Amino acid sequence: MSEKPTIRITYCTQCQWLLRAGWMAQELLSTFGTDLGEVTLVPGTGGIFTISCNDVLVWERKRDGGFPDAAKLKQLVRDVIDPDRDLGHADRKTHKKTDPA
Incomplete structure (x- = not known):
């Protein structure tokens, strides 16, 4: 059995982004759970705000222009850990399953 995915959220204490980081962690835990x-x-x-999943950088505040909304973050994490997973309403507009026809 392979190890479960890990998420790492690095946030700037000078910018007081702890609550934002905590909220994003909560969103991911409520969606992906166990x-x-x-x-x-x-x-x-130094203004750092990064989110990585299994050591893959999925979001970087300076590179990606600010902060992701919850739906975008969930999609980015899903794309790393389980690309075929349906995220329900958070997925309706952007994630399309491949049509075999």
């Missing part, structure tokens, strides 16, 4: 091995909050400085 499919995740852990969600870790890592304090940093």
Whole structure:
């Protein structure tokens, strides 16, 4: 059995982004639940805000322009851990399953 995916959210303490990081962790845990091995909050400085899944950088505030909304974040994480997973209403407009026809 393979290990469960891990999420790492690094946030800037100077910018007071702990609540944002905590909210995003909560959103991921409520969606993926026991499919995740852990969600870790890592304090940093200098305006950092990154989210990685299994050491894959899925969001970087400076690179990606701000912060993801909850639906976007869930899609990015899903694409790393289980690309075929349907996220329900958070997925309706963007994630299309491949039509074999």
